[in-house]
Amino acid sequence: MTATVETTDLHAVLAALRENAVALAVSGTQPPTRIRVEAAGVVVELGWGAAAPAPVTAAADPAPVPVTAAAPVAAVAPTNGSSAPAPPPGHRLTAPTVGVFYRAPEPGAPPFVAVGDHVQPGQQVGIVEAMKLMIPVEADRGGPVLELLCGDGESVEFGQPLMVLG
Amino acid sequence: MTTVLVANRGEIALRVLRTCRELGFGTVAVHSTSDAGSAAVRYADRAVCIGPGPAKRSYNHIPSVIEAARMTGADMIHPGYGFLSENPDFAEVCAAEGITFVGPPAPVMERLGDKAVARAMMVDAGLPLLPGSTEAVDDVDEACALAETIGYPVIIKASAGGGGRGMTVVRNGETFHDDFRRTRATATAVFGDGRVYVERYLDSARHVEIQVLCDAHGHGVHLGARDCSVQRRHQKLVEETPAPGLSDETVREMGEAAVRGVLAAGYTGAGTVEFLLDDQHRFYFMEVNCRLQVEHPVTEMVTGLDLVAEQLRIAAGEPLGFSQEDVAPRGAAIECRINAEDPARDFAPTPAVVERFTPPGGPFVRVDTHVGAGYRIPPDYDSLLAKVLVWAPDRAGAIARMDRALEELELTGERLVTTAEFLRTVLADPEFAAGKHDTALLDRMARTRTTL
Numbered sequence: 001m002t003a004t005v006e007t008t009d010l011h012a013v014l015a016a017l018r019e020n021a022v023a024l025a026v027s028g029t030q031p032p033t034r035i036r037v038e039a040a041g042v043v044v045e046l047g048w049g050a051a052a053p054a055p056v057t058a059a060a061d062p063a064p065v066p067v068t069a070a071a072p073v074a075a076v077a078p079t080n081g082s083s084a085p086a087p088p089p090g091h092r093l094t095a096p097t098v099g100v101f102y103r104a105p106e107p108g109a110p111p112f113v114a115v116g117d118h119v120q121p122g123q124q125v126g127i128v129e130a131m132k133l134m135i136p137v138e139a140d141r142g143g144p145v146l147e148l149l150c151g152d153g154e155s156v157e158f159g160q161p162l163m164v165l166g
Numbered sequence: 167m168t169t170v171l172v173a174n175r176g177e178i179a180l181r182v183l184r185t186c187r188e189l190g191f192g193t194v195a196v197h198s199t200s201d202a203g204s205a206a207v208r209y210a211d212r213a214v215c216i217g218p219g220p221a222k223r224s225y226n227h228i229p230s231v232i233e234a235a236r237m238t239g240a241d242m243i244h245p246g247y248g249f250l251s252e253n254p255d256f257a258e259v260c261a262a263e264g265i266t267f268v269g270p271p272a273p274v275m276e277r278l279g280d281k282a283v284a285r286a287m288m289v290d291a292g293l294p295l296l297p298g299s300t301e302a303v304d305d306v307d308e309a310c311a312l313a314e315t316i317g318y319p320v321i322i323k324a325s326a327g328g329g330g331r332g333m334t335v336v337r338n339g340e341t342f343h344d345d346f347r348r349t350r351a352t353a354t355a356v357f358g359d360g361r362v363y364v365e366r367y368l369d370s371a372r373h374v375e376i377q378v379l380c381d382a383h384g385h386g387v388h389l390g391a392r393d394c395s396v397q398r399r400h401q402k403l404v405e406e407t408p409a410p411g412l413s414d415e416t417v418r419e420m421g422e423a424a425v426r427g428v429l430a431a432g433y434t435g436a437g438t439v440e441f442l443l444d445d446q447h448r449f450y451f452m453e454v455n456c457r458l459q460v461e462h463p464v465t466e467m468v469t470g471l472d473l474v475a476e477q478l479r480i481a482a483g484e485p486l487g488f489s490q491e492d493v494a495p496r497g498a499a500i501e502c503r504i505n506a507e508d509p510a511r512d513f514a515p516t517p518a519v520v521e522r523f524t525p526p527g528g529p530f531v532r533v534d535t536h537v538g539a540g541y542r543i544p545p546d547y548d549s550l551l552a553k554v555l556v557w558a559p560d561r562a563g564a565i566a567r568m569d570r571a572l573e574e575l576e577l578t579g580e581r582l583v584t585t586a587e588f589l590r591t592v593l594a595d596p597e598f599a600a601g602k603h604d605t606a607l608l609d610r611m612a613r614t615r616t617t618l
Contacts, residue, residue, distance in 0.1 A: 131232050157214050
């Protein structure tokens, strides 16, 4: 990590951080309970649940924290000041298990999603099959499908990126 | 070409992969996210991430391991020790998927894994057992009456137990009812099986085990005895072969009994028959371990056999390439387990980052490890960092060589404490040096330390 950051770069980093933080904040079904924005080391951190303040009114939404918002904390990886390439835009949805990835509920059926579709958090976007066990892949945030990274019937490892969500 | 998937991690994954490489087999490592970039992952031809850190969702997760084998076209799965190595369901799934499981057939593993059933089988095969129940006892009054007949102290053990868990020593009848209920509750919680059995407990016993190899054609051989009496909480720390002070006659009798017992059970592959020895050197069957043991290298060093290679040949259906007369152990070998544990704090684990690591070297020293400088010890798994092994023509020479090796070993990091220094005090203990120690040695040493 470089010791100093040019002022113009700092502004660019801050702008990117702001943008990411806002994008993440609106992606959940509930407002975040925790926001942290750092500058030169580049960190965006948002949290849901856990430290949620008590609802002010009795009519507050009683819905539980959505389990599909898998990671309670979303973070952007640190970049190396101005010299590093910008992180690829979007959010990578990863395989929930090792197995075979399927884009459609059954052979010949239309795929769950295509590039350009807008998905809701929790929406099923694929299947990973591990030993005849069909494990649904659900969007862990809402947004447009920017890119598919894995073809139908391809073997995937645990944690392998499957698609990019905007 | 044969491709072997190693369903394990740490030093044993690397050790198995090395033999596969020597045999010209293709190799696959599976790993959790905690072990990404591990020594085994870097060593294997291919590596597949099968899940997150907790073993339940990775190394113990049968569908994920099988998927990895299917994905990489592996024909064989070597399970190492721990994890799925003694899981009959896993062996069965492998068979159903057309993958060769390196170990005994699933039904054999299931019967021997149930300690109460195994006891009954060994009684039938004529092996001596400590007085006790030959099957699980459910009723506390019945068990208590049995304990009175056996005579205290007794030990209550979980039928499905292992790894030193699910057992309670009972000194007298007053606490029996409570101990019985508690052991059953523990067994239910830990193993999902509350059945227990009761047997006589030997206060000063030695733990001596026989390594066996059986092929699928009804042939079996024994490869000598390992003494594993240096234990804390039923976990071994030092293992050696031959067992000190035991006559050739006793070892031969134990070996023959062991082979008779496992062949009667239909065993194939490498296995270990554990015995307890009383101070008269009378031996009693304890259990069969249906896997490669952590301490298998001491047997390799005196016999010149590669036990993993033997396992793979047997799994491929080949007959044993030698007979009992060909087995000629030579010299003495000792293993010391270097764990990330603090002996001064009752062997509490010390997960940390290894900053400096220099293994010992020189003549007749073997180090099985997956550790290097910068290694972050994951909190998810056991604390074994390295096995230091030595060979020498006799036991005294092996002890001196081990002390030299442990002195050379450099394995340090902030907040990292290992068993290495403590093991040197064990080697220097007069009782150990004389080969007259039993399983109570470490307790006695701990008491001496506190009174000083």
